[in-house]
Amino acid sequence: MELQVEKPKSNLFKIYEIISTMASRPSGLIGLTILLFHVVLAVTSPLYAPHDFKAIDPSLMLLPPSSEYWFGTDSLGRDVFTRTILGGRTALTVTFFGSIIALLWGGALGIFCGLVGGRIDDVVMRIIDAFLSIPWILAMLLIVSLLGTSTIVLIPALGFFYGKGIVRVARAATHDVIAKDFIVSARARGHGNLSIIWNEILPNVRDAIMVEGAMRWSWMLLGFSSLSFLGFGVSPPTPDWGLMISNARGLMSFAYWAVLAPIVGLSSLIIGINLTADAFAKALGIDRSTKAPV
Amino acid sequence: MENAVQQINNLSIGFTSKKGEQISILKNITTNIKKGETVGIVGESGSGKSTLALAMMGYVKQGLYTISGECLFHSNDLLRMKDKDLEDIRGRKIAMIPQNAGQSLTPNLKIGYQIDEALKLHTDLKIQDRNKKISELLNKVRLPSPEIMAQRYPHELSGGQQQRVAVAMALAGNPELLLLDEPTTGLDVTTQAHVLELLNFIAKDTGTSMVYVSHDLGAIAQVSDRVIVMYSGQIVLDGPVRRILKNPIHPYTSGLLKSIPKLTLPGLPKSMSGSQPQPGTITKGCSFYDRCELAEMNCSNNSPELEYVKNLNTSVRCFKHKELHEKIDKDENLVTSIENTILDKEMLGLSKVSISYAKKKFIDQLLNKESDDNPTVKDINLNISKGETLALVGESGSGKSTILKSIAGLLKAKEGNIKYENNKILPNELKLRDPNSLRAIQLIFQNPDESLNPNHTVEQIVSQPLKLYFGLQGEKLKDEIIKVLKKVRLGEFYLTRYPRQLSGGEKQRVAVARAFAAKPDVILCDEVTSALDVSVQAAVLNLLQELKKDFGTTYIFVSHDLAVVRAISDRVAVLYQGRLCEIGPSKNVYNFPSHPYTEVLLGAVLEPDPDIKPKLVAEDIVEEKPPEKGCSFQGRCPRKVGEICNSEVPPWQIGENGNAIRCHINIDELRNLQK
Ligand code: SF4
Ligand code: SF4
Numbered sequence: 001m002e003l004q005v006e007k008p009k010s011n012l013f014k015i016y017e018i019i020s021t022m023a024s025r026p027s028g029l030i031g032l033t034i035l036l037f038h039v040v041l042a043v044t045s046p047l048y049a050p051h052d053f054k055a056i057d058p059s060l061m062l063l064p065p066s067s068e069y070w071f072g073t074d075s076l077g078r079d080v081f082t083r084t085i086l087g088g089r090t091a092l093t094v095t096f097f098g099s100i101i102a103l104l105w106g107g108a109l110g111i112f113c114g115l116v117g118g119r120i121d122d123v124v125m126r127i128i129d130a131f132l133s134i135p136w137i138l139a140m141l142l143i144v145s146l147l148g149t150s151t152i153v154l155i156p157a158l159g160f161f162y163g164k165g166i167v168r169v170a171r172a173a174t175h176d177v178i179a180k181d182f183i184v185s186a187r188a189r190g191h192g193n194l195s196i197i198w199n200e201i202l203p204n205v206r207d208a209i210m211v212e213g214a215m216r217w218s219w220m221l222l223g224f225s226s227l228s229f230l231g232f233g234v235s236p237p238t239p240d241w242g243l244m245i246s247n248a249r250g251l252m253s254f255a256y257w258a259v260l261a262p263i264v265g266l267s268s269l270i271i272g273i274n275l276t277a278d279a280f281a282k283a284l285g286i287d288r289s290t291k292a293p294v
Numbered sequence: 295m296e297n298a299v300q301q302i303n304n305l306s307i308g309f310t311s312k313k314g315e316q317i318s319i320l321k322n323i324t325t326n327i328k329k330g331e332t333v334g335i336v337g338e339s340g341s342g343k344s345t346l347a348l349a350m351m352g353y354v355k356q357g358l359y360t361i362s363g364e365c366l367f368h369s370n371d372l373l374r375m376k377d378k379d380l381e382d383i384r385g386r387k388i389a390m391i392p393q394n395a396g397q398s399l400t401p402n403l404k405i406g407y408q409i410d411e412a413l414k415l416h417t418d419l420k421i422q423d424r425n426k427k428i429s430e431l432l433n434k435v436r437l438p439s440p441e442i443m444a445q446r447y448p449h450e451l452s453g454g455q456q457q458r459v460a461v462a463m464a465l466a467g468n469p470e471l472l473l474l475d476e477p478t479t480g481l482d483v484t485t486q487a488h489v490l491e492l493l494n495f496i497a498k499d500t501g502t503s504m505v506y507v508s509h510d511l512g513a514i515a516q517v518s519d520r521v522i523v524m525y526s527g528q529i530v531l532d533g534p535v536r537r538i539l540k541n542p543i544h545p546y547t548s549g550l551l552k553s554i555p556k557l558t559l560p561g562l563p564k565s566m567s568g569s570q571p572q573p574g575t576i577t578k579g580c581s582f583y584d585r586c587e588l589a590e591m592n593c594s595n596n597s598p599e600l601e602y603v604k605n606l607n608t609s610v611r612c613f614k615h616k617e618l619h620e621k622i623d624k625d626e627n628l629v630t631s632i633e634n635t636i637l638d639k640e641m642l643g644l645s646k647v648s649i650s651y652a653k654k655k656f657i658d659q660l661l662n663k664e665s666d667d668n669p670t671v672k673d674i675n676l677n678i679s680k681g682e683t684l685a686l687v688g689e690s691g692s693g694k695s696t697i698l699k700s701i702a703g704l705l706k707a708k709e710g711n712i713k714y715e716n717n718k719i720l721p722n723e724l725k726l727r728d729p730n731s732l733r734a735i736q737l738i739f740q741n742p743d744e745s746l747n748p749n750h751t752v753e754q755i756v757s758q759p760l761k762l763y764f765g766l767q768g769e770k771l772k773d774e775i776i777k778v779l780k781k782v783r784l785g786e787f788y789l790t791r792y793p794r795q796l797s798g799g800e801k802q803r804v805a806v807a808r809a810f811a812a813k814p815d816v817i818l819c820d821e822v823t824s825a826l827d828v829s830v831q832a833a834v835l836n837l838l839q840e841l842k843k844d845f846g847t848t849y850i851f852v853s854h855d856l857a858v859v860r861a862i863s864d865r866v867a868v869l870y871q872g873r874l875c876e877i878g879p880s881k882n883v884y885n886f887p888s889h890p891y892t893e894v895l896l897g898a899v900l901e902p903d904p905d906i907k908p909k910l911v912a913e914d915i916v917e918e919k920p921p922e923k924g925c926s927f928q929g930r931c932p933r934k935v936g937e938i939c940n941s942e943v944p945p946w947q948i949g950e951n952g953n954a955i956r957c958h959i960n961i962d963e964l965r966n967l968q969k
Contacts, residue, residue, distance in 0.1 A: 181745035187724065188702045189759055189812070190732035199758070203749035 021283040022276070028283070031275025038269045042089045051079035053086050054237040062255045072257035074248055083239035084261040088269060090234050091241060094154050095220040101159025102166055102220070103213040109163075110170025111197055111205060114178060125171075128164055136161045137226065144232045154233070158224060162216045169212040173205035207284040214277035218270045225266055241266040298326040299471050299503045300350060305363035305373075307345055307354060308573075317574035318361060319345050321527045324600070327471065332497050332504040334518030334535070336511060338550075338827035339798070340570050341524040347473050347507045349373065351388055352380050367471075386416045389469040393476040395460030399448040405432075405459055406444025409466060416467030431462040434499075436492060454485035458492065465496070472504045478513055482689035483854065487898040487908040490516045509828065511554060512900030515539055516907070523547050526571055526581040529600055533608030535904050543608065543615040545586045552628060553832035555861035557884065557899055558906075561629030562861050565833035569797040580612070588614050632839055634864055637680040640713075641848045642701065642735075642816055647674040647710035649693070649700050649872075668922055669708055671696050671872035680815070683842070683849040685863035685880070687856060687895070693872035694852045698818045701850065702737050703727055715815070733763045736809040740821040742801035746793040752779070752804050753789040759812040774811070781844075782807040782837060799830035803837065810841060816848045823858060835862055856899050860884055868892050870927050871920035878953020886965070889955040890933045893968060925958065933967065935959060 022028040051069075060077035063069055071080035109128075113121040140157060147153045177183065178201070186200050227233035228242025236243065241262035248258035302325050308318035320342045327333055327350075337343040348355060349365050352372030364371045367383065375383075384390075392398050400408060406428055413424045432440035435458040448456060457477060464472060474493070478486040494517055497504055506517050514521060514535075521538040523531040523546065531544040542548045549566045556563075568585040579594040580586070586593065592613060600611045612618070650669035671693040678684050686694040699705040701712055703724035712720045714731055721727050736759075739745035746755055756775045760766045766774055776786050782803040793801050802822065809817055819838070823831040839862065842849060853859050859866060860880060867877040868891060876889040883892060897909030912930045920926050924940040931939065938958050947961045948954045955961060 181739040181741065182747045184704060185737060185739065185745055185808075186758070188704055188732075188737050189762060190724065190727070190729060191758075191762060199750075199754075200747055203747065 018280070018283045022279040025279055025282070027275050028279025031272050031277075031279055034268055034272025035276050038088055038092065038272060041085055042092050045085040045089070049082045049086055051082045053078060053082045053239050062251065062258070064255075065257055071261045072255065074244070074258045075251060075255070080244075080258055080261050083244060084241075084265050087239040087241045087244055087262055088265055090151070090238060091221060091224055091228075091266075092269070094151055095158065095217055095224050097155045098158035098162065098220050098224070099213055099217040101156055102163035102216055103209065105159070106163030106166025106213075107170045107205075107209045110167040110172075110209070111174045111201055113167070114171040114174025115193065115197065115201065117175075117178075121171075125167075128167060132161070132164045136223070137230075140223075140227060141230075141232060144227070149232055149235055154224070154227075158220055162220045162223070165216060166209060166212050170205060170209050173208040174201055177201055177204045208286055211277060211281040211284065211286050214273065214280055218273040218277065221266075221270055221273065297329045299329050299367070300327040301366040301369075302326065302350070303364050303366070305346075305349060305365055306361040307349060307358050308361050309358050311574065315574065316361065319358065319527050319573050320349070323363070323529060325522060325529060325532060327503050327505060329470075329503055330497075330501045332506060332517055332519050334514035334521045335505060335507045335524060336509065336514050336521060337524035338509055338570055338829060340526070340573070342527040343507050343509075343524045344475060346524070347390075347475050347505060350471070350473055350505060351384055351390055385412070385469075386467040387469055388471045388473065389464035389467060390473040390475065391457075391460050391464050391477050393479055395477070396448060396451075396453060396456040399456060399459060401448055403447070404444065405446050405448065405451070409444070409459070409463055412463045412466040427466075431465055432459075434465065434496070435459070435462045437462075452485070453481050454489060457481065457485075457489050461489075461492065461496070465500070465502075468500075469502060472502050474504060474506045476508050476510075477506070479508065479510065483856070483900075484689065484894060484898045484910075484912060486513065487516075487900065487910055490900070491908075491910060493517055510900070511539065511551065511828070511902035515902050515904045516900055518904075523550075526576065527573060528581060528611060529609070530582070530611045531608065532600070533606065533610075537606055537608050539902055539904060541619070543603070543606070543610050543619045544612050545588050545614075545618065546582050548618065549585070549587070550829055551902060553829050554902055555629075555832070555835075555855075555857040556901060557857050557860055557896070558901065559629055560860050560881065560884070561631040562836055562839055563629050563832045565836050566829040567833070569799055569827075569830060582612075588617070590614075629861075630836075632683075632862065632864075634681055634683060634842065635846065636682045636864065637846075639680045640677055640717075641680045641682070641715065642676075642678040642850070643713040643717075644674050644676040644697075644701070645710055645713070647697070647700065647712065648672045648708045649696055649705055650708045651696075668920060669872070670920070671700075672920070674710070674874060676867060676877075678816075678848055678850065680848055681842075681846050682865065683851055683863045685851045685853060685859040685866045686869060687853060687859050687866060688869035689854060689895075691871060692869040694869055695820055696872070697869075698737075698820055698850065698852050701816075702735060702818055703732075729763065733759070733812045734815040735818065736812050736814040736816070737818045737820065738802075738805050738809050738822050741825040742793070742798065742805045743825075745805055746801060748793055750792070751789065752784075752791050752793075752796075755793075755804055756807050756811050759808060763812055778807045778811045779804075781810060781841065797830075798826050799833055802826060802830075802834050806834070806837060806841070810845070810847075813845075814847060816850065819849055819851045819853075821853055822851075824853065824855065831858070838862070856884075856895060857901075868895070873920065873926035874956060875927065876953060876955040878949070878951070878955075882949070882951040882953045886949065886951050886953065888953070888964070888968075889927075889957055890931050890959075890964075891927045892955075894930070894932065925956075933959060933964075 023032055055078065057077035060073050062075055063073040065072045069079050069081065071084060074080055113124050143157045144153065183196060183200055186196050224233055225242035228240045229246040234240035234243055244262040245259055248255065252259050302323055305320060305323040306318050307320040308316055311317050323346060335343045335346060352375060354360060360373050365373050372380065409428050409431060410424055413419055413427055419427060428444055429440040432443050437443045437455060437458055451459065478489050481489065490513060506514065508514055518535045520533065521535050522529055523538065523544065525546050531538060531542060531547050538547060542551060552564050553566050554563060566585055571581060579596065580598055583589050583593050598611045598613050600609050602609045648669045649671040674697060686697060688694050696705060700707045707722045714720045720731055753775055756778055757771055760771055760774055779788060784800065784803055823834055826834060841847065851859065851863055863880050865878065866880050866883045868875045868889060870891045875891045876883060894912040897911050900908055911932045921928055924942055925944045928934060928939045935958055944956045944958045946954050946956050949961050
């Protein structure tokens with residue numbers, strides 16, 4: 001018999017494979033392109049921002065787009081183009097690390113609950129539900145007003161509030177594998193819980209958790225921008241889309257440019273992340289429609 | 295053909311692979327189903343038998359399409375028919391009974407209502423006539439008291455009864471052709487025998503043509519007039535049942551028959567090497583070439599055609615069928631009998647073990663009272679010597695797997711204790727067991743798809759016990775893994791494979807390797823061959839036997855298949871509803887007068903021989919719970935002697951040949967009764 005020998009794949013090759021599968025669909029390709037564009041922009045924009053983002057000049061107030069000020073100027077005479085290309089930096093960083101925190105604690109707690117099950121699982125899930133039935137924005141406002149708006153506060157706070165969905169997904173995925181005989185087999189051999197989680201459960205739930213994390217990222221971005229919009233996120237004069245939208249919205253009827261640019265920035269990034277997350281799920285073979293509803 | 299209900303001509307069905315190649319699952323199928331005939335289609339997983347059965351209903355699974363050919367039902371091509379016309383035929387003229395009938399019934403509707411729906415859909419009967427017809431149908435499938443049955447919900451019926459309801463529904467439209475896809479797989483042996491008997495009766499009574507698709511030659515032998523053997527998408531043999539099963543003229547079929555353990559021929563059957571090729575991998579030559587003992591050069595280059603042999607009334611796809619027909623198998627050694635060296639040393643002992651699934655009620659907990667005085671498994675005493683193979687047999691609910699789990703420490707025994715080696719008592723909780731006793735007892739599970747982590751490579755899978763028990767690392771670890779894999783006949787290149795890249799038999803070998811890597815003293819085998827194909831089953835049994843010879847391992851072998859147990863075990867314990875009925879050396883349990891339940895079980899075994907009919911001695915009712923007192927088998931016992939069976943636990947009696955049975959009837963009297 002002829003053997004179809006398959007070479008072992010390195011991790012790097014696997015990542016490459018996943019990305020190329022994602023890019024093979026138009027929606028995935030669009031999503032990846034948008035996301036990549038935003039990341040590159042966020043990293044490099046300080047190098048070529050044409051104007052000083054905090055230079056206030058009353059004589060330049062609310063100028064319409066021109067060759068000098070591509071997206072016009074805002075009510076304080078600052079260049080909207082400069083502020084737009086810089087405005088995603090904080091949001092992207094805060095929410096990226098926020099998502100990772102959400103992923104870590106949500107995943108860990110979800111797997112734990114799925115593994116131990118029974119009464120402990122019930123109690124933990126109830127507590128989380130109760131905690132999170134408080135409107136998150138109120139809770140965030142409370143935290144921010146008590147502890148300030150520094151990123152050191154914002155990242156863990158956002159991470160905490162957006163981890164709930166991940167707990168559910170991780171728990172459901174763990175439930176699926178926990179009944180399988182390979183877990184029973186590991187238990188019968190005498191492996192401890194930690195080893196079972198690390199070796200047997202994690203490889204089987206990792207994909208679902210990561211997809212959920214990517215999904216949460218876009219939600220968190222929206223949440224973070226809402227905070228900024230309300231004045232609790234990034235403090236001026238640091239440019240931020242939420243803040244810019246908030247400042248310019250009163251003047252929308254005669255200076256649309258000042259609000260349009262950050263809106264396009266924010267929504268394109270959210271759409272980009274969403275499309276990427278969807279393509280990611282499909283590339284890993286996860287059908288999001290059958291996963292636990294959040 | 296004149297009286298053919300269905301005529302299939304040159305049918306090929308397949309799919310287009312990712313690379314754009316056309317791959318056939320069915321290749322040039324030509325056959326017909328005559329009126330009133332029952333045709334058994336037999337093949338292992340991947341042979342295309344289910345695809346063929348679906349095509350007979352005009353249904354092609356998603357992703358597949360008809361490449362060529364036609365499937366004529368009274369000269370209408372089902373595969374090219376409009377959906378509306380097909381709907382008229384399905385259910386009315388052609389009905390199908392799926393494998394798991396219980397799941398195809400709607401759970402929240404009463405049985406009577408569901409049959410009524412089928413009648414409304416497929417007949418033009420008025421309401422009064424329909425009610426009469428419902429009773430008639432339920433009567434026909436021999437469900438007791440049809441009026442009461444009609445008022446029940448599906449979950450209130452046993453598996454066998456659900457299957458009968460499915461048959462009744464299929465008969466509602468008076469179909470001309472009944473397709474049955476593995477209709478008895480998953481049912482208990484006694485139930486299976488009853489359902490097959492019913493199907494035979496219906497075939498005779500109604501004159502319906504039937505197509506019975508199964509991997510089980512035993513079942514096929516009982517119902518079919520004609521048998522079609524499929525291999526790798528092709529028909530390899532097609533002819534009258536006796537011809538096919540008694541003197542097959544195709545090497546695959548004869549190999550398959552030889553690899554089935556039989557009650558009449560105790561010992562380990564010969565195994566067939568290799569496995570069925572994946573669709574699309576064979577481009578030229580005979581598809582059985584890799585595994586064929588008679589293969590010659592010609593076979594690898596030219597593919598044999600299906601040839602009709604007139605004097606045998608059989609079609610066969612093999613160049614050498616004449617030789618096979620002339621060769622007589624008799625003098626060949628068909629089985630190897632097992633000879634285990636059993637030492638006079640107790641390896642494992644269970645004394646008075648009881649296991650209960652019931653949770654303690656809160657009140658009982660407060661009062662510190664035992665809540666369950668009727669546990670699932672009760673009073674099990676077993677002693678297993680070093681090097682022995684003890685089998686636990688029984689139907690579902692007999693507690694055989696439960697006992698295994700409690701030996702492994704996965705389930706806490708409520709009472710009694712389990713001793714390991716020289717009288718060391720094993721704690722009944724896994725956490726409390728010491729690493730050495732954990733290592734000494736290993737488990738092999740039924741389904742390797744479930745028991746191997748799909749995200750681990752073979753290397754990772756086999757390394758687990760080596761790292762855990764022996765702390766091996768690096769080169770040493772790898773060497774040992776390769777050594778263990780070699781023992782189960784898997785080469786080094788399997789190291790980097792994932793379970794999904796392996797065939798069923800290979801997966802089970804990996805599972806065996808993982809168990810043996812721990813260098814265990816006892817291996818608990820839980821239905822280890824029941825998820826495998828017949829030709830692979832024999833290979834795994836042979837492997838287990840060889841390993842036992844090399845390492846002197848003790849096996850506890852749980853199975854529902856009495857023929858498999860006969861082949862591999864030294865001693866057998868028969869369980870019913872969590873209570874021991876009989877225990878003794880295999881050859882005695884199978885050959886001498888035995889406990890009434892053993893008699894029932896043995897009677898229901900299906901041999902792949904149309905001339906050996908199962909005996910249906912007991913009712914196929916299923917009991918939910920063991921009886922509170924008296925004999926565990928009282929509810930179904932065909933030999934029940936009276937009140938005493940209901941009130942008193944029967945005593946153990948030891949027969950002269952060494953088997954112990956638990957019955958109120960005197961053992962000598964049983965012998966007379968069973969003559
Ligand atoms: S044609 Fe050749 S390889 Fe195929 S079954 Fe016959 S003898 Fe074996
Ligand atoms: S004790 Fe009675 S019910 Fe039990 S097996 Fe014997 S005869 Fe049957």
